[in-house]
Amino acid sequence: MILIADSGSTKSDWVVLGENKEVVLKTKTKGINPQLLTASQIFEIIDGNNDLKSIKENIDNVLFYGAGCGGEDSKLKIEKVLISFFSKAKVKIEEDLTAAVHGTTSSPGVICILGTGSNCCYFDGKNIIIHQVSLGYSIMDEGSGNFFGRKLLKAYFYNKMPSELHEKFKRNFSLSLESVLKSLYEEGNPSAYLAGFAKFLIENKSNPFMAKIINVGVFELFDNLIMCYSKELEQHPIHFVGSIAYYLQEDIKIEANKRGIKIGSFVKKPMDNLVANINNFFI
DSSP: OEEEEEEOSSEEEEEEEOTTSOEEEEEEEEOOOTTTSOHHHHHHHHHTOHHHHHHGGGOOEEEEEETTOSSHHHHHHHHHHHHHHSTTOEEEEEEHHHHHHHTTOSSSEEEEEESSSEEEEEEOSSOEEOOSOOOOTTTOOTTSHHHHHHHHHHHHHTTOSOHHHHHHHHHHSOOOHHHHHHHHHTSSOHHHHHHTTHHHHHHTTTSHHHHHHHHHHHHHIIIIIGGGGHHHHTTSOEEEESHHHHHTHHHHHHHHHHTTOOEEEEESOSHHHHHHTHHHHOO
16 A cells, blocks of 8 residues: 655645555644654654554555655654654655645646745756745745734734734634743744634635735745746746645735736645656655
8 A cells, every 4th residue: 555645734634545546545634844843743643643553554655745854854754753653664755845746737837835834946847946945934934824823923912903803813712821932932833833823814814904914925925935936937837735825816816917927726735636646756
């Protein structure tokens, strides 16, 4: 059996394929990002899923696509955990940008991930080319879920939100100072915590205050990240992958149109295409 994982910082999708590459199991876990979690924390997440425990002895190959897996140390951390859990399997680790490409296009284009975090690359039809470094959620990640989460928390605690939104936000989340500080600075995945507020933004995007935050985030996404690929975008489209991009696609289209950038597609989850094209890039 083949196990494919597509993992962000917030959640991970797992699919098991049988002998004929048919889907025999789908399951989910919390997000696994080796830059934010220890090896033991990663093992606990996987071991805590009964579906994965029930089939682990039957897995021959694991293909893990993950956020934070660009560096060799991060890949090695994930690889060791997966080998210890799926003891009979060959393991291959790829970063999430590779999943975004494989799950989106086979033709040249720019691919932008916009979920818990944000990242971008150019695919020339064979190779993935990256023009910028990623410094993570505390410095970069413009337009992402955690970017918008930071904006909302700051607006709430600075009392910048309109009163109606302020009360609604307060009712939806645990916002005691103790709780927020613990989630930000003591627990293991602050980027996922911040991104958890993005749903509130999207649900209330018609509110002018929220619309302004979205406009700022989308503008900064294009201005800082996407325009690193300005030359490639003169000839090729841009594809977006991730839930934030999917739900804010109309706002993204408006900004892209202002800049004369052609949009190819919006893919909420690349997993279906990863499964369909498994023979093209598997071990």
